[in-house]
Amino acid sequence: MEEKGLVNFFEQFLNKRSLFTNKAALQSSYAPGNIPHRDIQISQVANVLAPALKGEKPSNLFIYGKTGTGKTLVVKYTTDQIASISQQRTLPVKIVYINCKLKKVADTEYRLVAQLSKEFGKDVPPTGLPTDEVYRIFFSALDRQKQIVILVLDEIDELIGKAGDELLYNLTRINQELKLAQISIVGISNDLSFTDNLDPRVKSSLSEEELVFAPYDALQLQDILRARSSVAFRQDGVEFGVIEKCAARAANDNGDARRALELLRVAGELADRTGAEKLGLQHLDQADETIEKDRMLELIRTQPKQHQATLYAIVKACKQKKEGVFTGEIYDVYQTVCEQTKQRPLTQRRVSDIIAEFDMLGLITAKVISKGRYGRTREISLAIPSQNEQRMQSLLEEGLSLA
DNA sequence: GTCAATTCACATGAAAGAGACCACGGTCTAGTG
């Protein structure tokens, strides 16, 4: 009986027409053939980098723009073109793309340089060598032959935040010491104010050319979404108005095209799963919630134990008191939580930092207030819809293996 | 009543430690010819 049901289910599953024809077109790794509304930027980037094809060193280029404004896409697109041309004509141009945000790959000075050396065929142990040694290896690997190297550092702000600007200083100065090769740097940053706290010497040499990517507006987003969805979805699989709403929402949300595409994809998956004939507006709303919830739960699940314990303490304290919980109270609860889970409690100093981190992540809102005679502290409350609170608590209990 | 000094309860910074990783080179051990 049951077996039959299952078979039926699979039969139905197979027979059902999926809404998608090519889901990959909505994934962030998808490289579209053309990039709407970024022609100007593409030609600008191309202009800056073109000298590489003539064997001259291009200016260093710095690109700002919020997330999902197509920075990476444009740079990748342009550099791909350059790469293919140089390959056709066997020009000595090499393009290295490194995403500095990827953990364990390039999020410290050492790792970045190690990764670079690897790109040039010299493996470097992931740790254990002095940093200047790694630099030397990289140097020699780079300078083996005459070539122009275009080094794309994506999310460079992450790297500098952690590793300091010395790295950039070293990189920008490399050219003076290289005999054969020349290297130019393309920095991509989400943070518009990133160069403000940069060493002026680095700043001037890094941003010989600058480019700012403005966020997409709603109409441009519509074009993008329409182009992608025509590839991704079945013909007329999308109800009228869905694209528009999706674009409008993303436009409100900093014009982030990546988010808009994700939203559309998740909505499509939801609609597909429920067997809907078309992707409708209600799916969009559901998708919005799902994304938000998944993001949050995933965030919590991947936190280290101590952070989970802290968050659990916050949840508990907030439940007891509803309004305005203070750092000291949380620390008290936290200590008892540690006792229950047999962990060694961290110092208040550290917990204070952890609380600040949660604030940054948007899981809680923590405002520093002064209560006058009664000191200065953070006023903390959960920034989570109450229907998800329970889910979060049980997730934390599970993570901490509490009853 | 007014005003400056005091005070609280942390926030925020800087520096240093601890411990996990990892590569490398030297030494020890067991297996092989």
Place this chain on the structure above:
DNA sequence: CTAGACCGTGGTCTCTTTCATGTGAATTGACGA
């Protein structure tokens, strides 16, 4: 004799702790009206 196991050394990286300093308004207490 040699390959592999094992250890100590020297390095990075991340998370914490320790020590110091900063902070903003309620409270306090002196002062003057």
